[in-house]
Amino acid sequence: MIQVRFHGRGGQGVVTAAELLSVAAFLDGRHAQAFPSFGSERTGAPVMAFCRIGDAPIRTREPVVHPDVLVIQDPTLLHVPGVFAGFEDGTVLLNSSRADVQVPHGHLVTLPASEIAREHLGRPMPGAPMLAAFAAVTGAVSLDAVAAAFRERFHGPVGEGNVAAAQAAFARIEELTRA
Protein backbone atom coordinates (compact mmCIF):
# COMPACT_ATOMS: atom_id res chain seq x y z
CA MET A 1 0.00 0.00 0.00
CA ILE A 2 1.20 3.48 -0.86
CA GLN A 3 0.14 6.32 1.43
CA VAL A 4 -0.01 9.87 0.16
CA ARG A 5 -0.53 13.11 2.03
CA PHE A 6 -1.47 16.27 0.16
CA HIS A 7 -0.70 19.72 1.52
CA GLY A 8 -1.92 22.91 -0.03
CA ARG A 9 -4.05 25.94 0.57
CA GLY A 10 -7.81 26.30 0.48
CA GLY A 11 -8.80 27.01 -3.12
CA GLN A 12 -5.97 25.06 -4.75
CA GLY A 13 -8.00 21.89 -5.21
CA VAL A 14 -6.12 19.89 -2.59
CA VAL A 15 -9.10 17.75 -1.60
CA THR A 16 -10.08 17.31 -5.25
CA ALA A 17 -6.56 16.16 -6.11
CA ALA A 18 -6.63 13.48 -3.42
CA GLU A 19 -10.10 12.36 -4.52
CA LEU A 20 -9.12 12.19 -8.18
CA LEU A 21 -5.95 10.25 -7.36
CA SER A 22 -8.21 7.66 -5.74
CA VAL A 23 -10.45 7.69 -8.82
CA ALA A 24 -7.42 7.20 -11.10
CA ALA A 25 -6.25 4.27 -8.99
CA PHE A 26 -9.74 2.79 -9.13
CA LEU A 27 -9.81 3.16 -12.93
CA ASP A 28 -6.51 1.27 -13.00
CA GLY A 29 -8.25 -1.55 -11.14
CA ARG A 30 -6.71 -0.85 -7.75
CA HIS A 31 -8.23 -0.22 -4.35
CA ALA A 32 -8.03 3.34 -3.10
CA GLN A 33 -9.34 5.58 -0.38
CA ALA A 34 -9.24 9.38 -0.24
CA PHE A 35 -10.48 11.80 2.38
CA PRO A 36 -9.85 15.36 3.51
CA SER A 37 -8.52 16.45 6.88
CA PHE A 38 -11.97 17.75 7.77
CA GLY A 39 -11.40 21.33 8.77
CA SER A 40 -13.54 24.38 8.23
CA GLU A 41 -11.74 25.07 4.97
CA ARG A 42 -11.11 28.69 4.10
CA THR A 43 -9.47 30.10 1.01
CA GLY A 44 -5.73 30.41 1.61
CA ALA A 45 -5.61 28.41 4.83
CA PRO A 46 -3.44 25.28 4.94
CA VAL A 47 -5.44 22.22 3.88
CA MET A 48 -4.54 18.54 4.07
CA ALA A 49 -5.97 15.53 2.29
CA PHE A 50 -5.05 11.87 2.20
CA CYS A 51 -5.01 9.02 -0.30
CA ARG A 52 -4.13 5.36 0.06
CA ILE A 53 -3.65 3.04 -2.90
CA GLY A 54 -3.32 -0.72 -2.62
CA ASP A 55 -4.19 -4.04 -4.17
CA ALA A 56 -6.52 -5.18 -1.39
CA PRO A 57 -9.48 -3.48 0.28
CA ILE A 58 -8.27 -0.74 2.63
CA ARG A 59 -9.79 -0.93 6.10
CA THR A 60 -7.96 1.65 8.18
CA ARG A 61 -9.60 5.02 8.69
CA GLU A 62 -6.79 6.82 10.45
CA PRO A 63 -5.27 9.86 8.76
CA VAL A 64 -2.06 9.16 6.84
CA VAL A 65 0.46 9.35 9.68
CA HIS A 66 3.54 8.04 7.86
CA PRO A 67 3.26 9.12 4.21
CA ASP A 68 5.29 7.45 1.49
CA VAL A 69 4.69 10.44 -0.74
CA LEU A 70 4.12 14.06 0.22
CA VAL A 71 2.41 16.17 -2.43
CA ILE A 72 2.96 19.83 -1.58
CA GLN A 73 0.85 22.02 -3.81
CA ASP A 74 2.10 25.32 -2.41
CA PRO A 75 5.82 26.01 -1.87
CA THR A 76 5.11 28.46 0.97
CA LEU A 77 3.99 25.48 3.05
CA LEU A 78 7.52 23.99 3.13
CA HIS A 79 8.25 25.79 6.36
CA VAL A 80 4.87 25.37 8.00
CA PRO A 81 5.17 23.12 11.07
CA GLY A 82 3.74 19.67 10.61
CA VAL A 83 4.08 19.34 6.85
CA PHE A 84 6.86 16.79 7.24
CA ALA A 85 5.39 15.18 10.37
CA GLY A 86 5.69 11.40 10.24
CA PHE A 87 7.48 11.51 6.89
CA GLU A 88 10.61 9.41 7.28
CA ASP A 89 11.60 8.48 3.77
CA GLY A 90 10.02 8.59 0.36
CA THR A 91 9.21 11.17 -2.26
CA VAL A 92 8.34 14.83 -1.90
CA LEU A 93 6.51 16.22 -4.90
CA LEU A 94 6.70 19.98 -4.70
CA ASN A 95 4.94 22.56 -6.82
CA SER A 96 7.75 25.05 -7.38
CA SER A 97 9.63 26.63 -10.25
CA ARG A 98 12.76 27.09 -8.15
CA ALA A 99 15.77 24.80 -8.37
CA ASP A 100 17.37 25.66 -5.01
CA VAL A 101 14.77 24.12 -2.72
CA GLN A 102 15.81 21.62 -0.05
CA VAL A 103 13.75 19.27 2.09
CA PRO A 104 14.75 17.71 5.44
CA HIS A 105 14.68 14.19 4.02
CA GLY A 106 13.35 12.09 1.19
CA HIS A 107 13.72 12.39 -2.55
CA LEU A 108 12.60 15.78 -3.84
CA VAL A 109 10.94 16.23 -7.21
CA THR A 110 9.91 19.77 -8.14
CA LEU A 111 7.47 20.74 -10.83
CA PRO A 112 6.22 24.20 -11.81
CA ALA A 113 2.66 22.87 -11.66
CA SER A 114 0.92 26.24 -11.29
CA GLU A 115 2.69 27.56 -14.40
CA ILE A 116 1.93 24.44 -16.41
CA ALA A 117 -1.71 24.69 -15.35
CA ARG A 118 -1.88 28.38 -16.21
CA GLU A 119 -0.53 27.63 -19.67
CA HIS A 120 -2.88 24.76 -20.49
CA LEU A 121 -5.91 25.45 -18.33
CA GLY A 122 -5.73 29.20 -18.00
CA ARG A 123 -5.81 28.99 -14.21
CA PRO A 124 -3.02 28.11 -11.75
CA MET A 125 -4.70 24.95 -10.41
CA PRO A 126 -1.83 22.54 -9.70
CA GLY A 127 -3.87 19.34 -9.15
CA ALA A 128 -3.67 17.71 -12.58
CA PRO A 129 0.05 18.36 -13.17
CA MET A 130 0.88 17.21 -9.65
CA LEU A 131 -1.05 13.95 -10.11
CA ALA A 132 0.65 13.42 -13.47
CA ALA A 133 4.02 13.91 -11.75
CA PHE A 134 2.90 11.43 -9.10
CA ALA A 135 2.08 8.93 -11.87
CA ALA A 136 5.45 9.49 -13.56
CA VAL A 137 7.50 9.23 -10.37
CA THR A 138 5.74 6.37 -8.57
CA GLY A 139 4.07 4.40 -11.35
CA ALA A 140 1.28 3.69 -8.84
CA VAL A 141 -1.32 5.05 -11.28
CA SER A 142 -1.26 5.58 -15.03
CA LEU A 143 -1.37 8.91 -16.82
CA ASP A 144 -4.39 7.66 -18.77
CA ALA A 145 -6.25 7.03 -15.53
CA VAL A 146 -5.35 10.48 -14.20
CA ALA A 147 -6.65 12.01 -17.43
CA ALA A 148 -9.84 9.95 -17.27
CA ALA A 149 -10.41 10.96 -13.64
CA PHE A 150 -10.18 14.67 -14.54
CA ARG A 151 -12.43 14.23 -17.57
CA GLU A 152 -15.00 12.47 -15.37
CA ARG A 153 -15.02 15.34 -12.85
CA PHE A 154 -14.62 18.35 -15.19
CA HIS A 155 -16.46 18.39 -18.47
CA GLY A 156 -15.60 20.34 -21.62
CA PRO A 157 -12.68 22.77 -21.86
CA VAL A 158 -11.87 22.58 -18.12
CA GLY A 159 -11.48 18.82 -18.30
CA GLU A 160 -9.42 19.00 -21.47
CA GLY A 161 -7.26 21.82 -20.07
CA ASN A 162 -6.51 19.70 -17.00
CA VAL A 163 -5.67 16.73 -19.20
CA ALA A 164 -3.33 18.84 -21.35
CA ALA A 165 -1.63 20.14 -18.20
CA ALA A 166 -1.28 16.59 -16.90
CA GLN A 167 0.25 15.40 -20.16
CA ALA A 168 2.72 18.27 -20.23
CA ALA A 169 3.73 17.63 -16.62
CA PHE A 170 4.14 13.90 -17.23
CA ALA A 171 6.38 14.55 -20.26
CA ARG A 172 8.45 16.99 -18.25
CA ILE A 173 9.06 14.53 -15.41
CA GLU A 174 9.89 11.76 -17.89
CA GLU A 175 12.40 14.09 -19.50
CA LEU A 176 13.94 14.95 -16.13
CA THR A 177 14.21 11.27 -15.23
CA ARG A 178 15.93 10.44 -18.53
CA ALA A 179 18.35 13.35 -18.24
Place this chain on the structure above:
Amino acid sequence: MLRQIEGSRAVAETVALCRPEVIGAYPISPQTHIVEGLSALVKTGALAPCEYINVESEFAAMSVCIGASAAGARTYTATASQGILYMSEAIYNASGLGLPIVMTVANRALGSPINIWNDHSDAMSQRDSGWVQLYVESNQEALDVHIQAFALAERLSLPVMVCMDGFILTHAFERVDVPAQEQVDAFLPPFAPRQVLDPDAPLSIGAMVGPEAFTEVRYLMHAKQMQALDAIPEIAGEFEAAFGRASGGLVRGYRTEDAETVIVALGSVLGTIEDVVDELRESGERVGALAIRCFRPWPMDEVRAALGAAERVIVLEKAFAVGIGGIVGQNVRLALDGLGVRVHDVIAGLGGRAITAASLHAMLEDGLAGRLGSLTFLDMDWELVARELDRPSGPHAENMLRDLRERVS
Protein backbone atom coordinates in the same frame (compact mmCIF):
# COMPACT_ATOMS: atom_id res chain seq x y z
CA MET B 1 -21.95 -0.98 -10.70
CA LEU B 2 -18.56 -0.51 -9.10
CA ARG B 3 -17.67 3.15 -8.71
CA GLN B 4 -15.17 5.31 -6.85
CA ILE B 5 -17.33 8.07 -5.39
CA GLU B 6 -17.85 10.07 -2.23
CA GLY B 7 -19.81 8.36 0.53
CA SER B 8 -22.45 11.11 0.58
CA ARG B 9 -22.94 10.81 -3.17
CA ALA B 10 -23.31 7.06 -2.89
CA VAL B 11 -25.89 7.41 -0.11
CA ALA B 12 -27.83 10.06 -2.04
CA GLU B 13 -28.00 7.86 -5.12
CA THR B 14 -28.96 4.80 -3.10
CA VAL B 15 -31.69 6.62 -1.20
CA ALA B 16 -33.00 7.77 -4.59
CA LEU B 17 -33.04 4.13 -5.75
CA CYS B 18 -35.34 3.43 -2.78
CA ARG B 19 -37.86 5.85 -4.36
CA PRO B 20 -38.70 8.16 -1.45
CA GLU B 21 -41.77 10.24 -2.26
CA VAL B 22 -41.07 13.05 0.20
CA ILE B 23 -37.73 14.34 1.47
CA GLY B 24 -37.80 17.07 4.08
CA ALA B 25 -34.34 18.21 5.05
CA TYR B 26 -32.25 21.07 6.33
CA PRO B 27 -28.54 21.10 5.47
CA ILE B 28 -25.96 20.74 8.24
CA SER B 29 -22.34 19.55 8.07
CA PRO B 30 -21.38 16.77 7.50
CA GLN B 31 -24.75 15.67 6.13
CA THR B 32 -24.93 18.45 3.53
CA HIS B 33 -23.61 16.57 0.49
CA ILE B 34 -26.25 13.87 0.95
CA VAL B 35 -29.25 16.21 0.88
CA GLU B 36 -27.69 18.41 -1.81
CA GLY B 37 -27.26 15.30 -3.94
CA LEU B 38 -30.87 14.27 -3.40
CA SER B 39 -32.12 17.78 -4.05
CA ALA B 40 -30.29 17.78 -7.39
CA LEU B 41 -31.71 14.36 -8.30
CA VAL B 42 -35.24 15.64 -7.62
CA LYS B 43 -34.62 18.84 -9.57
CA THR B 44 -33.36 17.05 -12.67
CA GLY B 45 -36.26 14.62 -12.51
CA ALA B 46 -33.94 11.64 -12.01
CA LEU B 47 -35.84 10.98 -8.77
CA ALA B 48 -39.56 11.20 -9.54
CA PRO B 49 -42.17 11.33 -8.26
CA CYS B 50 -40.63 12.93 -5.21
CA GLU B 51 -41.19 16.19 -3.44
CA TYR B 52 -38.07 17.72 -1.91
CA ILE B 53 -39.10 20.18 0.78
CA ASN B 54 -36.35 22.58 1.78
CA VAL B 55 -37.51 23.49 5.27
CA GLU B 56 -36.38 26.24 7.61
CA SER B 57 -35.07 24.07 10.45
CA GLU B 58 -34.55 20.49 11.57
CA PHE B 59 -37.67 20.71 13.71
CA ALA B 60 -39.59 21.51 10.54
CA ALA B 61 -37.74 18.77 8.64
CA MET B 62 -38.94 16.03 10.96
CA SER B 63 -42.39 17.60 11.24
CA VAL B 64 -42.70 17.53 7.44
CA CYS B 65 -41.54 13.91 7.49
CA ILE B 66 -44.17 13.04 10.09
CA GLY B 67 -46.93 14.60 8.01
CA ALA B 68 -45.72 13.03 4.79
CA SER B 69 -45.31 9.60 6.30
CA ALA B 70 -48.74 9.79 7.93
CA ALA B 71 -50.17 10.65 4.52
CA GLY B 72 -48.72 7.42 3.19
CA ALA B 73 -45.54 8.63 1.47
CA ARG B 74 -42.19 6.89 1.73
CA THR B 75 -40.24 9.54 3.61
CA TYR B 76 -36.57 10.30 4.15
CA THR B 77 -34.44 12.90 5.87
CA ALA B 78 -30.89 13.33 7.13
CA THR B 79 -29.26 15.36 9.85
CA ALA B 80 -26.35 15.58 12.29
CA SER B 81 -25.18 17.10 15.56
CA GLN B 82 -27.16 20.15 16.74
CA GLY B 83 -29.68 19.36 14.02
CA ILE B 84 -30.71 16.13 15.70
CA LEU B 85 -31.15 17.99 19.00
CA TYR B 86 -33.25 20.63 17.32
CA MET B 87 -35.55 17.96 15.83
CA SER B 88 -35.57 15.90 18.99
CA GLU B 89 -39.18 16.59 20.02
CA ALA B 90 -40.38 15.55 16.56
CA ILE B 91 -38.08 12.50 16.61
CA TYR B 92 -39.97 11.20 19.65
CA ASN B 93 -43.28 11.95 17.97
CA ALA B 94 -42.31 10.02 14.85
CA SER B 95 -41.50 6.91 16.85
CA GLY B 96 -44.49 7.29 19.17
CA LEU B 97 -46.74 7.43 16.14
CA GLY B 98 -45.00 4.42 14.58
CA LEU B 99 -44.13 6.18 11.33
CA PRO B 100 -41.58 4.37 9.13
CA ILE B 101 -39.32 7.33 8.37
CA VAL B 102 -35.69 6.62 7.43
CA MET B 103 -33.09 9.16 8.52
CA THR B 104 -29.36 9.26 7.92
CA VAL B 105 -27.35 10.61 10.83
CA ALA B 106 -23.96 11.80 9.57
CA ASN B 107 -22.45 11.44 13.02
CA ARG B 108 -20.92 14.58 14.48
CA ALA B 109 -20.12 15.85 17.97
CA LEU B 110 -22.56 17.88 20.05
CA GLY B 111 -21.63 21.27 21.47
CA SER B 112 -20.77 23.11 23.50
CA PRO B 113 -17.95 23.68 22.63
CA ILE B 114 -19.11 23.87 19.03
CA ASN B 115 -17.29 21.29 16.93
CA ILE B 116 -18.04 20.12 13.42
CA TRP B 117 -16.05 16.87 13.56
CA ASN B 118 -17.08 13.27 13.99
CA ASP B 119 -18.13 11.37 17.06
CA HIS B 120 -21.30 9.54 18.09
CA SER B 121 -22.72 11.99 20.66
CA ASP B 122 -25.54 13.08 18.36
CA ALA B 123 -27.05 9.67 17.61
CA MET B 124 -26.37 8.46 21.17
CA SER B 125 -28.42 11.38 22.52
CA GLN B 126 -31.44 9.82 20.81
CA ARG B 127 -30.75 6.20 21.70
CA ASP B 128 -33.90 5.94 23.81
CA SER B 129 -36.13 7.81 21.37
CA GLY B 130 -37.79 4.69 20.02
CA TRP B 131 -35.96 4.77 16.68
CA VAL B 132 -33.99 1.78 15.48
CA GLN B 133 -30.29 2.73 15.27
CA LEU B 134 -28.07 0.99 12.75
CA TYR B 135 -24.35 1.86 12.56
CA VAL B 136 -22.31 1.24 9.42
CA GLU B 137 -18.59 0.52 9.03
CA SER B 138 -17.96 1.49 5.42
CA ASN B 139 -19.61 3.31 2.57
CA GLN B 140 -20.60 0.01 0.98
CA GLU B 141 -22.37 -0.91 4.17
CA ALA B 142 -23.96 2.55 4.28
CA LEU B 143 -25.51 1.91 0.86
CA ASP B 144 -26.65 -1.57 1.70
CA VAL B 145 -28.08 -0.67 5.09
CA HIS B 146 -30.09 2.26 3.73
CA ILE B 147 -31.91 -0.15 1.43
CA GLN B 148 -32.44 -2.54 4.34
CA ALA B 149 -33.59 0.36 6.56
CA PHE B 150 -36.56 1.18 4.32
CA ALA B 151 -37.54 -2.51 4.27
CA LEU B 152 -37.26 -2.76 8.06
CA ALA B 153 -39.07 0.51 8.79
CA GLU B 154 -42.01 -0.37 6.60
CA ARG B 155 -42.22 -4.02 7.64
CA LEU B 156 -42.60 -3.06 11.32
CA SER B 157 -43.93 0.50 10.91
CA LEU B 158 -41.24 2.16 12.97
CA PRO B 159 -38.60 4.77 12.17
CA VAL B 160 -34.96 3.88 11.51
CA MET B 161 -31.75 5.91 11.82
CA VAL B 162 -28.77 4.88 9.72
CA CYS B 163 -25.73 6.24 11.53
CA MET B 164 -22.60 6.80 9.43
CA ASP B 165 -19.49 8.56 10.62
CA GLY B 166 -19.47 12.15 9.47
CA PHE B 167 -16.51 13.13 7.27
CA ILE B 168 -14.72 9.81 7.84
CA LEU B 169 -17.35 8.09 5.69
CA THR B 170 -19.51 10.87 4.28
CA HIS B 171 -16.54 12.65 2.72
CA ALA B 172 -14.43 9.60 1.85
CA PHE B 173 -13.94 8.42 -1.71
CA GLU B 174 -13.83 4.66 -1.87
CA ARG B 175 -15.01 1.80 -4.03
CA VAL B 176 -18.73 1.07 -3.78
CA ASP B 177 -21.05 -1.20 -5.66
CA VAL B 178 -24.15 0.90 -6.36
CA PRO B 179 -27.02 -1.42 -7.21
CA ALA B 180 -29.27 -1.10 -10.24
CA GLN B 181 -32.78 0.30 -9.94
CA GLU B 182 -34.32 -3.07 -10.89
CA GLN B 183 -32.43 -4.81 -8.07
CA VAL B 184 -33.66 -2.32 -5.48
CA ASP B 185 -37.21 -2.41 -6.87
CA ALA B 186 -37.23 -6.19 -6.62
CA PHE B 187 -36.01 -6.05 -3.01
CA LEU B 188 -38.11 -3.16 -1.75
CA PRO B 189 -41.83 -3.40 -2.48
CA PRO B 190 -43.90 -0.20 -2.75
CA PHE B 191 -44.73 1.31 0.64
CA ALA B 192 -47.95 -0.14 2.06
CA PRO B 193 -48.62 2.14 5.04
CA ARG B 194 -50.16 0.78 8.19
CA GLN B 195 -51.99 4.07 8.81
CA VAL B 196 -52.92 6.76 6.27
CA LEU B 197 -54.36 10.24 6.63
CA ASP B 198 -56.81 10.41 3.76
CA PRO B 199 -59.42 13.17 3.29
CA ASP B 200 -61.72 10.62 1.68
CA ALA B 201 -61.59 8.36 4.72
CA PRO B 202 -60.98 10.79 7.59
CA LEU B 203 -59.35 9.64 10.79
CA SER B 204 -57.10 11.24 13.36
CA ILE B 205 -53.74 10.05 14.59
CA GLY B 206 -51.82 11.35 17.56
CA ALA B 207 -54.52 11.24 20.21
CA MET B 208 -53.86 12.36 23.76
CA VAL B 209 -53.64 9.28 25.95
CA GLY B 210 -54.07 9.41 29.72
CA PRO B 211 -52.93 7.04 32.43
CA GLU B 212 -55.54 4.50 31.32
CA ALA B 213 -53.52 3.44 28.26
CA PHE B 214 -50.28 5.46 28.09
CA THR B 215 -48.16 2.59 29.40
CA GLU B 216 -49.68 0.21 26.88
CA VAL B 217 -49.24 2.52 23.88
CA ARG B 218 -45.65 3.24 24.88
CA TYR B 219 -45.02 -0.47 25.45
CA LEU B 220 -45.91 -1.08 21.81
CA MET B 221 -42.79 0.86 20.80
CA HIS B 222 -40.72 -1.52 22.89
CA ALA B 223 -42.56 -4.56 21.54
CA LYS B 224 -41.93 -3.45 17.95
CA GLN B 225 -38.27 -2.75 18.63
CA MET B 226 -37.94 -6.24 20.06
CA GLN B 227 -39.53 -7.59 16.86
CA ALA B 228 -36.78 -5.75 14.98
CA LEU B 229 -34.27 -8.11 16.63
CA ASP B 230 -35.77 -10.84 14.43
CA ALA B 231 -36.53 -8.66 11.42
CA ILE B 232 -33.04 -7.13 11.09
CA PRO B 233 -31.16 -10.43 10.58
CA GLU B 234 -34.03 -11.70 8.42
CA ILE B 235 -33.78 -8.66 6.13
CA ALA B 236 -29.97 -8.87 6.11
CA GLY B 237 -30.32 -12.49 4.97
CA GLU B 238 -32.76 -11.52 2.23
CA PHE B 239 -30.40 -8.74 1.19
CA GLU B 240 -27.46 -11.11 0.93
CA ALA B 241 -29.52 -13.53 -1.15
CA ALA B 242 -30.62 -10.74 -3.50
CA PHE B 243 -27.42 -8.69 -3.76
CA GLY B 244 -24.75 -11.31 -3.12
CA ARG B 245 -22.98 -9.59 -0.25
CA ALA B 246 -23.37 -9.70 3.50
CA SER B 247 -24.06 -6.45 5.31
CA GLY B 248 -26.23 -5.18 8.11
CA GLY B 249 -27.52 -7.51 10.77
CA LEU B 250 -27.20 -7.11 14.53
CA VAL B 251 -23.53 -7.76 15.33
CA ARG B 252 -20.48 -8.99 13.43
CA GLY B 253 -17.58 -10.74 15.06
CA TYR B 254 -14.03 -10.53 13.71
CA ARG B 255 -11.63 -13.26 14.87
CA THR B 256 -13.63 -13.63 18.10
CA GLU B 257 -13.81 -17.46 18.16
CA ASP B 258 -10.97 -18.12 20.60
CA ALA B 259 -10.38 -14.49 21.62
CA GLU B 260 -9.47 -13.74 25.23
CA THR B 261 -9.77 -10.02 24.60
CA VAL B 262 -12.49 -8.55 22.42
CA ILE B 263 -12.79 -4.91 21.36
CA VAL B 264 -16.36 -3.76 20.88
CA ALA B 265 -17.06 -0.74 18.70
CA LEU B 266 -19.57 0.92 16.39
CA GLY B 267 -19.03 2.40 12.96
CA SER B 268 -16.04 3.12 10.77
CA VAL B 269 -13.37 2.70 13.46
CA LEU B 270 -13.84 -1.06 13.11
CA GLY B 271 -11.60 -0.98 10.03
CA THR B 272 -8.65 0.42 11.96
CA ILE B 273 -9.40 -1.96 14.83
CA GLU B 274 -9.36 -4.99 12.50
CA ASP B 275 -5.93 -4.02 11.19
CA VAL B 276 -4.70 -3.81 14.80
CA VAL B 277 -6.33 -7.14 15.65
CA ASP B 278 -4.49 -8.78 12.74
CA GLU B 279 -1.18 -7.33 13.89
CA LEU B 280 -1.70 -8.54 17.46
CA ARG B 281 -2.77 -11.97 16.22
CA GLU B 282 0.51 -12.23 14.34
CA SER B 283 2.34 -11.70 17.61
CA GLY B 284 0.28 -14.47 19.20
CA GLU B 285 -2.28 -12.44 21.15
CA ARG B 286 -5.77 -13.90 21.14
CA VAL B 287 -7.64 -10.71 20.27
CA GLY B 288 -10.83 -10.13 18.33
CA ALA B 289 -13.36 -7.43 17.57
CA LEU B 290 -17.12 -7.17 17.70
CA ALA B 291 -19.03 -4.66 15.59
CA ILE B 292 -22.32 -3.54 17.06
CA ARG B 293 -24.28 -2.91 13.88
CA CYS B 294 -27.63 -2.47 15.57
CA PHE B 295 -27.50 -0.48 18.81
CA ARG B 296 -31.26 0.00 19.21
CA PRO B 297 -32.86 -2.38 19.80
CA TRP B 298 -29.98 -3.73 21.87
CA PRO B 299 -29.07 -7.25 20.67
CA MET B 300 -28.61 -8.59 24.19
CA ASP B 301 -28.44 -12.30 23.32
CA GLU B 302 -26.12 -11.86 20.34
CA VAL B 303 -23.73 -9.69 22.35
CA ARG B 304 -23.76 -12.18 25.21
CA ALA B 305 -23.09 -15.06 22.82
CA ALA B 306 -20.28 -13.22 21.05
CA LEU B 307 -18.51 -11.99 24.20
CA GLY B 308 -19.42 -14.52 26.86
CA ALA B 309 -16.30 -16.64 26.42
CA ALA B 310 -13.86 -13.71 26.53
CA GLU B 311 -11.80 -12.84 29.59
CA ARG B 312 -11.96 -9.12 29.00
CA VAL B 313 -13.98 -6.84 26.80
CA ILE B 314 -12.83 -3.38 25.80
CA VAL B 315 -15.66 -1.14 24.63
CA LEU B 316 -14.27 1.62 22.45
CA GLU B 317 -16.88 4.32 22.08
CA LYS B 318 -17.10 7.71 20.42
CA ALA B 319 -19.45 9.22 22.99
CA PHE B 320 -19.90 9.12 26.73
CA ALA B 321 -22.50 9.79 29.35
CA VAL B 322 -21.30 12.67 31.50
CA GLY B 323 -21.44 11.65 35.14
CA ILE B 324 -21.03 7.91 34.57
CA GLY B 325 -18.87 7.01 31.57
CA GLY B 326 -19.41 4.66 28.67
CA ILE B 327 -22.84 4.31 27.08
CA VAL B 328 -22.28 1.20 24.97
CA GLY B 329 -20.26 -0.17 27.90
CA GLN B 330 -23.29 -0.05 30.21
CA ASN B 331 -25.27 -2.03 27.66
CA VAL B 332 -22.45 -4.55 27.22
CA ARG B 333 -22.21 -5.06 31.00
CA LEU B 334 -25.93 -5.79 31.11
CA ALA B 335 -25.56 -8.34 28.32
CA LEU B 336 -22.71 -10.04 30.20
CA ASP B 337 -24.45 -10.04 33.56
CA GLY B 338 -23.30 -12.90 35.76
CA LEU B 339 -20.56 -14.18 33.43
CA GLY B 340 -17.63 -12.57 35.23
CA VAL B 341 -16.22 -10.92 32.11
CA ARG B 342 -14.30 -7.73 32.86
CA VAL B 343 -15.57 -4.77 30.84
CA HIS B 344 -13.42 -1.68 30.23
CA ASP B 345 -14.79 1.51 28.68
CA VAL B 346 -12.43 3.42 26.45
CA ILE B 347 -13.73 6.77 25.21
CA ALA B 348 -12.03 7.72 21.96
CA GLY B 349 -12.34 9.92 18.91
CA LEU B 350 -14.39 12.68 20.53
CA GLY B 351 -14.88 15.75 18.39
CA GLY B 352 -12.82 14.33 15.53
CA ARG B 353 -9.66 13.31 17.41
CA ALA B 354 -8.13 10.70 15.14
CA ILE B 355 -8.16 7.14 16.48
CA THR B 356 -4.81 5.84 15.27
CA ALA B 357 -3.49 2.30 15.16
CA ALA B 358 -0.59 3.49 17.36
CA SER B 359 -2.99 4.69 20.07
CA LEU B 360 -5.00 1.48 19.87
CA HIS B 361 -1.82 -0.59 20.20
CA ALA B 362 -0.73 1.35 23.28
CA MET B 363 -4.18 1.04 24.84
CA LEU B 364 -4.35 -2.70 24.09
CA GLU B 365 -0.89 -3.24 25.53
CA ASP B 366 -2.25 -1.79 28.78
CA GLY B 367 -5.38 -3.89 28.43
CA LEU B 368 -3.53 -7.15 27.85
CA ALA B 369 -1.26 -6.40 30.80
CA GLY B 370 -4.27 -5.80 33.05
CA ARG B 371 -3.45 -2.12 33.47
CA LEU B 372 -6.66 -0.72 31.96
CA GLY B 373 -9.15 0.77 34.39
CA SER B 374 -12.90 0.68 34.07
CA LEU B 375 -12.95 4.06 32.29
CA THR B 376 -10.16 5.37 30.06
CA PHE B 377 -10.03 8.40 27.78
CA LEU B 378 -7.77 7.52 24.84
CA ASP B 379 -4.97 10.03 24.18
CA MET B 380 -6.24 12.40 26.87
CA ASP B 381 -4.07 15.47 27.46
CA TRP B 382 -4.18 15.32 31.27
CA GLU B 383 -1.82 18.27 31.69
CA LEU B 384 -4.24 20.52 29.83
CA VAL B 385 -7.11 19.30 32.01
CA ALA B 386 -5.21 19.67 35.27
CA ARG B 387 -4.20 23.21 34.48
CA GLU B 388 -7.78 24.24 33.80
CA LEU B 389 -9.12 22.48 36.89
CA ASP B 390 -6.76 24.59 38.96
CA ARG B 391 -7.78 27.80 37.29
CA PRO B 392 -10.30 29.86 39.27
CA SER B 393 -12.01 31.75 36.45
CA GLY B 394 -12.66 32.27 32.79
CA PRO B 395 -14.28 30.20 30.05
CA HIS B 396 -12.85 26.65 29.80
CA ALA B 397 -12.65 26.38 26.01
CA GLU B 398 -10.91 29.71 25.53
CA ASN B 399 -8.52 29.08 28.43
CA MET B 400 -7.52 25.66 27.18
CA LEU B 401 -7.03 26.77 23.57
CA ARG B 402 -4.80 29.58 24.86
CA ASP B 403 -2.80 27.08 26.91
CA LEU B 404 -2.29 24.95 23.80
CA ARG B 405 -1.12 27.93 21.75
CA GLU B 406 1.33 28.90 24.48
CA ARG B 407 2.67 25.35 24.61
CA VAL B 408 3.40 25.39 20.85
CA SER B 409 5.15 28.78 20.90
